[in-house]
Amino acid sequence: LAELESRFKEKEALIKDLRDSIAGLNHRLQENRAAKERVKQRQADIEAQKKECQRWESLHALIGSADGKKYRNFAQGLTFELMVSHANRQLSKMTDRYLLIRDEQQPLELNVIDNYQAGEIRSTRNLSGGESFIVSLTLALGLSRMASRKVRVDSLFLDEGFGTLDEDALETALETLAGLQKGGKLIGIISHVPALKERISSQIAITPLSGGKSAIVGPGCSRVTGSG
Missing domain, CATH: 1.20.5 (Single alpha-helices involved in coiled-coils or other helix-helix interfaces)
Structure with missing residues (x-):
């Protein structure tokens, strides 16, 4: 046990x-x-x-970048994209040949798709004088469209450029400007092209005189004399 x-x-x-x-x-x-x-x-x-x-x-x-360049380019790219979009709307009214696009390597540079050349992408630096004028005009119109959201843009002044246009391009450009005028915008053109004189009713002519002087003749112009 x-x-x-x-x-x-x-x-x-x-x-x-x-x-x-x-x-x-x-x-x-x-x-x-x-x-x-x-x-x-x-x-x-x-x-x-x-x-x-x-x-x-x-x-x-x-x-991101230390100097802020990337951010500036990004912000400018957004604005640039919007301007190109507005410009293409104006361009489509003038011709079906071109389409503006941003350069893939340089986002703040422009290229042009040429639909008459099988969609070839061309740099704006290689455009002819007439082509450059049309692109510049549409960009100016696109920019004015953007500005008009906050500021009313009633005037557009063009200095030369018409002399580089052929007859068809000139006709298209003038029709576009006439449409803008009918929309209430004041269009001012500075040019030496004789064909424009036949199309523009209100003109201010500058005639050179001797002694380095010029005479200005047209609506709203009057001779100014100095007081003794």
Whole structure:
């Protein structure tokens, strides 16, 4: 009996040790689960920070620079894109040959798609005088359209350029300007092209005189004499 009691106590002690070990393991398992949850949360936080970092890196790549040049170019590019859009609307009224697009390498430079040359993309630097005049006119009209959102633009003055146009281009340009005049805009043209004299009713003529002087004749012009 004494031997059985001794063995019983040994087994009880062993069971107690095993229970203590199990309790310790359960505690470690709970700590491990909690640690895994913390790691999972931190990984989620890291992924969120990575996405935020990527967003700022993309923004930096787009407009970030120490001197602010990238941002200026980006902002100017948005305005330039809008102006080109307005200019193309005016250009489509004048001819179906050209379409203005931004240069892919130089976003603030212009190219022209020539639909009469199988859609060839040409630099505006390679345009003829007449083509350059039409493009410049449409850009000016597009710019005035943008400005008119906040400031009313009622006047447009053109200095030369008509002499480089062929007969058809000249006719198209004059029709466009006539349409603007009917829309309430004041159009002023400075030119030596004789054909314009036949198309423009209100004219101010400047006639050179001797002694480096000139005479101005036309509506609203009067001779000014100096008082002694």
